[in-house]
Amino acid sequence: MRKRLRESRFAYRYGLSTPAYRELVFDWLRELAREGLGAAAYPRSYGGGGNIARFLAIFETLGTHDQSLTVKFGVQFGLFGGSIYQLGTERHHARYLRDVGTLALPGCFAMSELGHGSNVREIETEAQYDPVAREFVIDTPKESARKEWIGNAACHGRLAVVFAQLAVGGENRGVHAFLVPIRTPAGGVWPGVRIEDAGEKGGLNGVDNGRLWFDRVRIPRENLLNRYGDVSPEGEYTSPIANPARRFFTMLGTLVAGRISIALAAQSALKTGLTIAVRYGAVRRQFGPSEGREVPILDYLTHQRRLLPAVATAYAFDFALKGLVSRFVAAAESGHEGESEYRRVEADAAGLKALATWHTIAALQAARECCGGQGFLAVNRIAQLRADTDITATFEGDNTVLLQLVAKGLLTDYRQQFHAAGARGMLRYLGSRASARLARVNPLVARRTDEEHLRDPEFQLGAFRYREDRLLGSAARRLKHRMEAGTDGFSALIECQDHLLALARAHVERRMLEEFIRATESAEPALRPVLNRLRELFALSVLEREEGWLLEHGVFEGSKGEAVRALVNRACGELRPHAVSLVDAFGIPDEIVGAPIAVAASR
Numbered sequence: 001m002r003k004r005l006r007e008s009r010f011a012y013r014y015g016l017s018t019p020a021y022r023e024l025v026f027d028w029l030r031e032l033a034r035e036g037l038g039a040a041a042y043p044r045s046y047g048g049g050g051n052i053a054r055f056l057a058i059f060e061t062l063g064t065h066d067q068s069l070t071v072k073f074g075v076q077f078g079l080f081g082g083s084i085y086q087l088g089t090e091r092h093h094a095r096y097l098r099d100v101g102t103l104a105l106p107g108c109f110a111m112s113e114l115g116h117g118s119n120v121r122e123i124e125t126e127a128q129y130d131p132v133a134r135e136f137v138i139d140t141p142k143e144s145a146r147k148e149w150i151g152n153a154a155c156h157g158r159l160a161v162v163f164a165q166l167a168v169g170g171e172n173r174g175v176h177a178f179l180v181p182i183r184t185p186a187g188g189v190w191p192g193v194r195i196e197d198a199g200e201k202g203g204l205n206g207v208d209n210g211r212l213w214f215d216r217v218r219i220p221r222e223n224l225l226n227r228y229g230d231v232s233p234e235g236e237y238t239s240p241i242a243n244p245a246r247r248f249f250t251m252l253g254t255l256v257a258g259r260i261s262i263a264l265a266a267q268s269a270l271k272t273g274l275t276i277a278v279r280y281g282a283v284r285r286q287f288g289p290s291e292g293r294e295v296p297i298l299d300y301l302t303h304q305r306r307l308l309p310a311v312a313t314a315y316a317f318d319f320a321l322k323g324l325v326s327r328f329v330a331a332a333e334s335g336h337e338g339e340s341e342y343r344r345v346e347a348d349a350a351g352l353k354a355l356a357t358w359h360t361i362a363a364l365q366a367a368r369e370c371c372g373g374q375g376f377l378a379v380n381r382i383a384q385l386r387a388d389t390d391i392t393a394t395f396e397g398d399n400t401v402l403l404q405l406v407a408k409g410l411l412t413d414y415r416q417q418f419h420a421a422g423a424r425g426m427l428r429y430l431g432s433r434a435s436a437r438l439a440r441v442n443p444l445v446a447r448r449t450d451e452e453h454l455r456d457p458e459f460q461l462g463a464f465r466y467r468e469d470r471l472l473g474s475a476a477r478r479l480k481h482r483m484e485a486g487t488d489g490f491s492a493l494i495e496c497q498d499h500l501l502a503l504a505r506a507h508v509e510r511r512m513l514e515e516f517i518r519a520t521e522s523a524e525p526a527l528r529p530v531l532n533r534l535r536e537l538f539a540l541s542v543l544e545r546e547e548g549w550l551l552e553h554g555v556f557e558g559s560k561g562e563a564v565r566a567l568v569n570r571a572c573g574e575l576r577p578h579a580v581s582l583v584d585a586f587g588i589p590d591e592i593v594g595a596p597i598a599v600a601a602s603r
Contacts, residue, residue: 012066024206087161105158111147117148262395278311312541
């Protein structure tokens, strides 16, 4: 991928109109499809590579390049083709996958609606089965049911995977996916379909997002993607999963690769931005001692504080995401979707997607500011990367909603694990577990401030685990008290949303630190010292950010908080000589980095 993206055919072009930019991105996509890259995850029998790990690596690498191309690639081959592969059966694979992979059949993924974005279960598009004609009738019953933000819809898509409420014999069978034509092979709009361009956006204007309405569009019965639910010609509904709720979440769970992909691509965009900002900071000089030479701006502590913790956190996300990809590929290849390990993968994908994209957005803003006016120039890329990744906090699941799903999953797991002991037994266990961890990792309680202790991965991980355990126990307690007082479960969760978000963040960051420690221990011995410095900076930055909570709960005294802040400063200084090497290690070639201020600095 790196070799291809370095070629002149993928060179960046600036100042294009939106229509011209969309066509450039589509041409780029056609080039990738021609070389078989889009079909990497599809079965070999349909022209694919049969390797989902390869597809994810391709997508991650694309994230260092143009974000519109990355999203267009993901919509066509990941969401559209992936849903046909994951939700369809042999008849769909045989008929469509080869053409999807070659881009002979451009398509869309039509799930979100104006009235229901994250709440997919309540979408309003209807799919009524007509047993006489043996067809489904797809209809948009009201304006709130229009399909919104559909990539590939405004210009290029011909077929859409449409999620709709299936009605058979007057009975609602819940949300299912259907293949619905939206354009003719000649490019005209399909009868009964209405398409509207979403218009200019704050970023990603190389992607042709559109809106879709359906006015009783008839499709063959075979156009139902029927892996998890089917309708016979006579109108009998069958499913291998009897429970409707489990069927719904299993169906959505097959699309978890999308969240992993977004997290990977967002981090790749951030790595590009950090490469530009760190390289520039190492050569850009400003101010200095009297009668002395001006110094590189990366020598200033304020500059280091803005960039180097972001670099350390990017490494933490990289290790966590690579671990998640390995677990996801193993679970997918084993065919154990819906089992406990796959559910944990889904939860980790949701949490890492949320935190990785938020980190990308914040760190790219810091990188832009660190480059001053140069960072605002289009040719230096950071401003566009920042604009294009802004939406990642929203699509493939709103981040706030995703973190609530993570927290609810944690609460459910603990409730199931300790059901025999009852709620009181569970809470006693959690309290003793958290206290034991704190005592074990910090025998002097809150007063120990020596550097050896603060740098110790056992202390850092223990503090992360204590934070997660304490938040989990107190969240369970808050919910229990409300429900005992007569509050319904939904309202109780609403009243505790702030707590649930804190719990989910603590859980994800604990997993990130565990993966960082594991990666460091397995690295080549020569690399471990600098990786340990990075791990320390990541962990200490989180503890510094959470100082208020740690003080409130007696984990820190004021002197310990002061020591952590001082050690963050020291860690930044220790990493300063390695800063350029650390971003060069992201492996992004100069032709892809593209920014003149970064390429010049690298030479």
